[in-house]
Amino acid sequence: MLPRGGSSMPPPPNPAAYFPPPRVTLPSGPDILRTYSGAFISLEILFGTVVWILVSATRVPLPLLQGWVMFVAVTAWFLSVVFLCVFLFSYANRIAINWNQADFLFHGATFVFYFGAFLLQAATTSLHHLPRNFNSTTQEILLADHEYNISIAASV
Numbered sequence: 001m002l003p004r005g006g007s008s009m010p011p012p013p014n015p016a017a018y019f020p021p022p023r024v025t026l027p028s029g030p031d032i033l034r035t036y037s038g039a040f041i042s043l044e045i046l047f048g049t050v051v052w053i054l055v056s057a058t059r060v061p062l063p064l065l066q067g068w069v070m071f072v073a074v075t076a077w078f079l080s081v082v083f084l085c086v087f088l089f090s091y092a093n094r095i096a097i098n099w100n101q102a103d104f105l106f107h108g109a110t111f112v113f114y115f116g117a118f119l120l121q122a123a124t125t126s127l128h129h130l131p132r133n134f135n136s137t138t139q140e141i142l143l144a145d146h147e148y149n150i151s152i153a154a155s156v
Helices: 029-034 036-056 063-088 099-126 145-155
Strands: 131-133 139-141
Touching: 029 036, 029 063, 036 063, 036 099, 036 145, 063 099, 099 145
Parallel strands: none
Antiparallel strands: 131 139
């Protein structure tokens, strides 16, 4: 017999209980290097190191622009190493976040920052023939030919 005002249907289940925890579909350990994400991280580390070396090898004629380029190169290099280590040492299995989304956001943010750094480095390189006046009798170009070539390589 049913109680007064009751129904034969049980109450609906809590929908939050049915959502599975985020899964890591990216492999852990050295297998991460065989995926596109691992290849992108490895390339970010490699090219970030090259930009870091090339920008630091030149005289810095415009500290504000090239300071941001160095900040992006060093910060992105460090974060790429940390992100790669999370997968190499299997910490991704212990941290319950959506790693697919985190990977997408990481690469997207890194692309935006590197593209901005590219624009600033290219702007610095384009000012190659701009004369810099030390006083009324002495002029020097902003970048010497050797530094101009290094700046082109850092831009690319």
